[in-house]
Amino acid sequence: xxxxxxxxxxxxxxxxxxxxxxxxxxxxxxxxxxxxxxxxxxxxxxxxxxxxxxxxxxxxxxxxxxxxxxxxxxxxxxxxxxxxxxxxxxxxxxxxxxxxxxxxxxxxxxxxxxxxxxxxxxxxxxxxxxxxxxxxxxxxxxxxxxxxxxxxxxxxxxxxxxxxxxxxxxxxxxxxxxxxxxxxxxxxxxxxxxxxxxxxxxxxxxxxxxxxx
Numbered sequence: 001x002x003x004x005x006x007x008x009x010x011x012x013x014x015x016x017x018x019x020x021x022x023x024x025x026x027x028x029x030x031x032x033x034x035x036x037x038x039x040x041x042x043x044x045x046x047x048x049x050x051x052x053x054x055x056x057x058x059x060x061x062x063x064x065x066x067x068x069x070x071x072x073x074x075x076x077x078x079x080x081x082x083x084x085x086x087x088x089x090x091x092x093x094x095x096x097x098x099x100x101x102x103x104x105x106x107x108x109x110x111x112x113x114x115x116x117x118x119x120x121x122x123x124x125x126x127x128x129x130x131x132x133x134x135x136x137x138x139x140x141x142x143x144x145x146x147x148x149x150x151x152x153x154x155x156x157x158x159x160x161x162x163x164x165x166x167x168x169x170x171x172x173x174x175x176x177x178x179x180x181x182x183x184x185x186x187x188x189x190x191x192x193x194x195x196x197x198x199x200x201x202x203x204x205x206x207x208x209x210x211x212x213x
Contacts, residue, residue, distance in 0.1 A: 005177035031152045034078040039146060039153060041082065043073040045110050051083065051146065052105040052124075061093040073108070074131050079150045081119070082126075084135045084142035086212055094213045095146075098123045104148060107156070112167050114158025119153045140212040 010016050047069045052062045065083055074082040123146050132141045136146040167172040183196035200206060
């Protein structure tokens, strides 16, 4: 049996730069520390983001957050934003991480757009605040909010979306190689429910009933 050669590992910054090269000054220096009007417009238009966190000992989490555009993100001031939390599975992996390590990274998407807005900063959790009234959806205030003090903000290019064809409907085939959600739940998330019960649970109309309360 032939042994495959070991991967060539990159172990230093110099090796990384030697492979990738130095960034163009426009990319290197584009980070800002406060919101511009265009950033506010983007945050008002986004219905979806990914929140990346890490625990004190390095355990990472990347959690999706979604709400109608205009209700996902509340801008507190030029250097502070808040992200709403709604009812979920109560694991709270990312929030547990924030309690240990406040550093977070956020990527904000607008469907159909290839560019994204990225924010890095320090986060804290709040269980109530006056601005919760401005984040009400279907009569429900947020369960909590992640308040992020912005340390760096910048727009990211569209190359990943162009390579993946993510927004091209002609490439979509959700169940081509992966079974439907109920089958996955039956196989890897023991609950005692039958496949028929799981199919019923995951129908859009039933699953959507618990989105906000």
